[in-house]
Amino acid sequence: MTVPATGRVVIAGTGIAGATAAETLRKRGFAGEIVLLGADPAPPYRRPMVSKELLAASFPAEKALLRPATAWPELRIDLRTGVRVEAIDPDAARVALDDGTELGYDALLLATGGRPRTLGVPIPGAFTLRDRHDAVALRDVLARPGVEVAVVGGGLIGTEVAASAQAGGARVTILEAGPRLLDRVFPPPVSAALEQVHRARGVAVHTGVAVTGADTVSGCTRLCSADGREWIADAVVVAVGMTPNDEQARAAGLRVEDGIVVDEFCRTSVPGVYAAGDVARFPDPVHVGHVRVEHWNHAQSHGAAAAAAILGEAAPYREVPWCWTTQYGRTVQAAGRPGAGAELIVDGDPGADAFLALTLAGDRLVGAVAAGRPRELRAARTLIGTGAGLSRALLTGPIDLVSVAAAAA
Ligand code: NAD
Numbered sequence: 001m002t003v004p005a006t007g008r009v010v011i012a013g014t015g016i017a018g019a020t021a022a023e024t025l026r027k028r029g030f031a032g033e034i035v036l037l038g039a040d041p042a043p044p045y046r047r048p049m050v051s052k053e054l055l056a057a058s059f060p061a062e063k064a065l066l067r068p069a070t071a072w073p074e075l076r077i078d079l080r081t082g083v084r085v086e087a088i089d090p091d092a093a094r095v096a097l098d099d100g101t102e103l104g105y106d107a108l109l110l111a112t113g114g115r116p117r118t119l120g121v122p123i124p125g126a127f128t129l130r131d132r133h134d135a136v137a138l139r140d141v142l143a144r145p146g147v148e149v150a151v152v153g154g155g156l157i158g159t160e161v162a163a164s165a166q167a168g169g170a171r172v173t174i175l176e177a178g179p180r181l182l183d184r185v186f187p188p189p190v191s192a193a194l195e196q197v198h199r200a201r202g203v204a205v206h207t208g209v210a211v212t213g214a215d216t217v218s219g220c221t222r223l224c225s226a227d228g229r230e231w232i233a234d235a236v237v238v239a240v241g242m243t244p245n246d247e248q249a250r251a252a253g254l255r256v257e258d259g260i261v262v263d264e265f266c267r268t269s270v271p272g273v274y275a276a277g278d279v280a281r282f283p284d285p286v287h288v289g290h291v292r293v294e295h296w297n298h299a300q301s302h303g304a305a306a307a308a309a310i311l312g313e314a315a316p317y318r319e320v321p322w323c324w325t326t327q328y329g330r331t332v333q334a335a336g337r338p339g340a341g342a343e344l345i346v347d348g349d350p351g352a353d354a355f356l357a358l359t360l361a362g363d364r365l366v367g368a369v370a371a372g373r374p375r376e377l378r379a380a381r382t383l384i385g386t387g388a389g390l391s392r393a394l395l396t397g398p399i400d401l402v403s404v405a406a407a408a409a
Helices: 016-027 047-051 132-142 156-167 188-200 247-251 296-310 374-386 401-408
Strands: 008-012 033-038 077-081 085-089 094-097 102-104 107-110 114-116 148-152 171-175 204-206 211-217 220-225 230-233 235-238 242-244 273-275 280-283 322-327 330-336 343-347 355-361 364-371
Touching (some): 008 016, 016 033, 047 132, 132 156, 148 156, 148 220, 148 230, 156 188, 156 322, 188 322, 273 296, 296 322, 330 374, 364 374
Parallel strands (some): 008 107, 107 273, 148 171, 148 235, 171 204
Antiparallel strands (some): 094 102, 114 242, 211 220, 355 364
């Protein structure tokens, strides 16, 4: 155990990584003090709901809470919301908070997540989406009858917001800089099918758009692109990726490279300081090098892994990242690196309720995307993680990936 039994663990960040770490410390029997600090004024809640359920006016915000408010004191977790770590002093093992106080620690976990990237050009009145407060502000606008919304960025937030806004009655336009929607997460046929689903609902999708400026015209926002096109909307949502909140770590001398660099035990370059979740750059379990993964499930398991590491009980972190998106009532899951391989095998229609798309590098599975086939997506995660060579004969015609995984075991 690296932290004394009666010591104090300070966790910065009340997202799923920080909250899971706090709970895991207790569940694993840590009897000392746990201080869970969050800049967000709300107690821990389910962030995936920010770009989906929380945009519906009828959805009660309390339903998004991770645990009832009483759970944290019951677990003897000292949850402090609306307070930010401003500086870290690793030599003194202390953090300075923005309320003017200081706190010593025996172990410090940085689970500070990220913030929305900005476009680089000012967009008057633009919305971004990261926390519950952002969702509540946007949903009031989406509730206006006939509202026209432009969404800049066709990634996970952009397409989810577009689907939620369209379902609520808004007229929606997506402006994506890249050649296709969800380029980072889906292979081309799955992106194309998703784009069709949006278009069929009346969402206008424009790709290859570089927004170069914006102004206000009669109370609306006019967006201008490099090639001279213009769009006018009542509201603009900017969803062009995130920037990790790693500045305090950098200032404290931790190794930071677009995220806080950690090893497979969530240890940073400074003893006693750990990092997990969106902000941490960790050794990729499948490929060479370090990666940052910005998904809920990863943040949850990484937070749990960090807690185990703080207690000196961890196995190396080897989870294959996966995520899901729900749009127009259909859930699509992705695992590994669906865009990383040389070959794509698609079983079924990527626009249908059930399909499976597999990305291969040689005879190894490196990524998978599926709808309506959750057991096979789980099998895909196992196959990606083990790196087992796959028999081609089992990948022709209708595929049963559960059987493929059994054959490869
Ligand atoms: P993203 O990386 O998923 O998508 C950003 C999109 O914006 C990309 O398609 C990119 O090409 C585009 N883009 C970049 N610059 C642009 C520009 N100047 N103009 C127009 N388009 C531009 O990021 P996001 O959608 O902003 O989401 C932020 C974070 O939240 C991500 O880390 C994401 O993984 C996470 N998130 C995950 C889920 C999920 O797992 N279902 C849901 C919501 C958010």
